[in-house]
Amino acid sequence: MKYNNLFEQITLGKLDLANRIVMAPMTRSRSTEPGNIPNQIMAEYYEQRSSVGLIISEATQVSLQGQGYARTPGIFTDAQVEGWKLVTDKIHAQGGKAFLQLWHVGRVGSSIVNGLQPVAPSACIAKDTQVYTFDGASNGDATFIPVEMPREMQQDDIAKVIEAFVQGALNAIKAGVDGVEIHAANGYLIDQFLRSNANKRTDNYGGSIENRVRLLEEITEAVSHEIGKDKVGVRLSPFIKFKDMDDPEILDTMMAAAKMLNKIDVVYLHLCEADWDDAPEIPEYFRKELRSAYKGTIIATGNKTPKEGANLINAGLVDLIGFGRKILANPDYPERIKQDAALNEIVNTHTLFGGGGTAGYTDYPFLDSK
Structure with a gap:
């Protein structure tokens, strides 16, 4: 069997994972409306893919304000919690493990989607950025619309966001997931606070790197306190610049964030890497610096082959490898790797x-249905 190390068992916090293959979070917009409620078809989708070592759910908004796209699931109502129970029960029945990704889109939003003006660290619109609805498309396709100018968050808005992440984490545990991932990547709210080009604040949440990392720190500490640090991971995306997030200071900021997360001792750091063909390569020096700064489990997700993933594990630079579209189209992807199957x-x-x-x-x- 090729790439034996992908199939080694590994311990993540208090969880024993069957292998080192991770299903990456992928927005699919299949929740039930009204209410953005997870449903039976979503439960089947995740159940089919439960042979991976760890499933990280699609991004799940922690509040109505945090929603940017239509039909994405939430984790802030009783009905949504009950919907996620359908999903986690199916995953666990197959012996799988799952973390739920907690999400707030910040300025990547539109009142057309949720009826609310977007909020952000600063009143800076994300240029050339769109969200989608399903209104007016007779064939069921998503209709893309531009984001709106956000309202700058006040202190009470920040406090409400921290509270929403905490309650989302508590609700996720109530729904039966094994842990949560705080989404601090890809140009969404927490990432907006991290980046100097999106964060123009002059208070304790803006200006210096220490201040720009503060919201992530406060959310992570609060969530870890409530559900346990062994159940908390964080996703970062240092080299992804879309959604108008090109920040010349971002690598220094990300390293400061990694050191902070190491101090809190979250169970993993998930490095989100671009998955398009001409995406920037993450340099080895950065991976080594990250490994030095953060001592816990590191997940790398991007457009990788099993060979590339196995090599990163062999080099000691990461511990788990995430795959997205390959698992989307191949529910038995681990078995296909084992058999070197089409x-x-x-x-x-x-x-x-x-x-x-x-x-x-x-x-x-x-494979067995062909």
């Missing part, structure tokens, strides 16, 4: 954010 390809990109139905979601075939 892979399903994504049949129709229109179903990536399909809004509903099984097509391009739960209908990708397993």
Whole structure:
């Protein structure tokens, strides 16, 4: 069998993972409306992919204010908690493990989606950035619309966001997940606070690197206090610049964040790497610095082959490897790696954010069904 180290068991906090393969978080927009409630088809989708060592759920908003895209699930109402129970019960019945990703989009939003003006560290619009709805598209496709100018957050807004992440984490544990991932990547709210080009504040949450890291620190500490640091991971994206997030100070900021997360002793740091063909390569020096700054489990997710992932593990630079679209189209992806089997390809990109139905979601075939 190739890439044996991908199939080594590993301990993550108090969890024993069957292998080192992670299902990366992928927004699919299949929740039930009204209410953005996880449902039976979502439970089937995750159940099909439970042979990975760890599932990280699609991004899940911690409040209505935190929603940026249509039909993405939430974790702030009783109905949403009950919906996620359907999902976690199916995953655990297959012996799988799952963390739920907690999300607030910040300025990447529109009142057309949730009826609310977006909020952000500063009143800076994200240029050339869109969100989507499913209104007015007869074929069920997503309709993309530009984001709106956000309102600068006041101190009470910040306090409400911290409270929302804490309550989201408590709700996630109530729903049966094994832990939560704080989404501090990809141009969303916490990432906006981290970056000097999006964060123009002059209070304790802006200006210096120490101040820009503060919101992530306060959210992580509060969530860890409530559910246990062994159940908390954090996702960062130092080299991703889309959503108007090109910040010349970001690598220094990310290293400061990594040292802070090491001090809190969260269970993992998830390095989100771009998954398009001409994406920037993360240099080895940065991986080594990150490994030195953060002593816990490191997950690397991007457009990697199993060989590339195995090499990173062999080099001691990461511990787990996340795969996204390959697992989307291949629910039995670990077995396909073992057998060096052919892979399903994504049949129709229109179903990536399909809004509903099984097509391009739960209908990708397993090896034994061909």
